[in-house]
Amino acid sequence: MNPLVVEGPLFSTTRRLITALARRVELIVVPVSGYDFRKGTVRAFRRLRGGGFEALGTVKPRADLWIVYSDGYYLDHRQLGFKMALDYFEAQLEFNRRHLDSGAVRLMVNTPEAEAQTLKSWLTSLDFRATKVIPTWVFEKFDEVCDFRKAEGCVVAKPVWGGGSLGVRKLANEASLVNFRREWEDSGAELSDYCFQPFRRGDAKRLWFAGGEFVGARRFRGRAPDVRAARHPDGLSRFHRRRDQRSQRGGHGHDGSPPPEAGGRRSPLLRRILRPPRRSPLNHGQ
Numbered sequence: 001m002n003p004l005v006v007e008g009p010l011f012s013t014t015r016r017l018i019t020a021l022a023r024r025v026e027l028i029v030v031p032v033s034g035y036d037f038r039k040g041t042v043r044a045f046r047r048l049r050g051g052g053f054e055a056l057g058t059v060k061p062r063a064d065l066w067i068v069y070s071d072g073y074y075l076d077h078r079q080l081g082f083k084m085a086l087d088y089f090e091a092q093l094e095f096n097r098r099h100l101d102s103g104a105v106r107l108m109v110n111t112p113e114a115e116a117q118t119l120k121s122w123l124t125s126l127d128f129r130a131t132k133v134i135p136t137w138v139f140e141k142f143d144e145v146c147d148f149r150k151a152e153g154c155v156v157a158k159p160v161w162g163g164g165s166l167g168v169r170k171l172a173n174e175a176s177l178v179n180f181r182r183e184w185e186d187s188g189a190e191l192s193d194y195c196f197q198p199f200r201r202g203d204a205k206r207l208w209f210a211g212g213e214f215v216g217a218r219r220f221r222g223r224a225p226d227v228r229a230a231r232h233p234d235g236l237s238r239f240h241r242r243r244d245q246r247s248q249r250g251g252h253g254h255d256g257s258p259p260p261e262a263g264g265r266r267s268p269l270l271r272r273i274l275r276p277p278r279r280s281p282l283n284h285g286q
Contacts, residue, residue, distance in 0.1 A: 022046075027047060032070050061104055061105060066099075067109040071161075074166060089161050120158055121136070121138050121192070134197045135198060145177070152199070153172075156198075206220070
């Protein structure tokens with residue numbers, strides 16, 4: 001879960017879920033920033049009556065059910081010991097898969113395979129006309145990005161892993177394109193770590209599925225995005241830190257555990273999701 005849930009009275013829905021579960025089962029709460037990939041442990045907390053959390057130190061994951069509630073896209077992967085954000089994401093997938101395969105965790109909500117499908121590049125595999133999603137493209141060369149912007153007039157670049165508009169860039173003219181290219185080259189990321197969409201106005205839609213069945217939908221306008229959100233030194237984005245500062249801090253902070261070991265080469269699962277079949281955005285009839 002988001003580490004701010006432990007630190008203060010934020011994310012009321014998540015806290016209510018934790019409270020309800022703690023009344024019925026032996027519940028251990030793990031902040032997504034608390035993985036130690038090298039030692040195979042996590043930082044654990046127990047919910048207390050009155051709303052606080054008790055730190056339990058580091059433990060080996062062992063559970064009948066593990067609910068993966070947050071993947072930590074908002075954390076600064078560099079502060080966690082990773083050069084690239086997707087290396088941190090992949091390390092989580094491998095960590096969770098290892099504990100599932102060993103039998104230490106019997107069941108998992110949001111398995112590594114399901115989490116891998118949350119990358120925005122998955123949208124490129126959909127027929128956007130049939131599914132009514134914004135056309136989405138992944139490119140291998142920056143010249144393709146330039147051609148796409150010229151054809152569409154205004155486009156949006158999004159990290160394939162993320163949310164809350166972190167790292168999203170609106171490319172409306174040549175100057176914004178040049179700035180994005182400089183930022184991308186300085187980051188050391190691959191171009192396939194971004195996906196590109198035509199700029200569209202309108203309400204956002206969210207769909208919920210359970211067991212492969214549609215269970216609900218919501219249309220909303222949302223909040224104004226912090227598209228230039230910088231990373232805070234403690235690993236949290238400026239957007240989340242500002243929200244945290246509006247509330248009284250409480251509970252336990254980070255315990256100073258050593259950063260996890262950086263991930264290695266990307267797994268076949270991630271490579272398959274990150275490099276889906278490519279289509280030309282300049283000929284939508286293909």
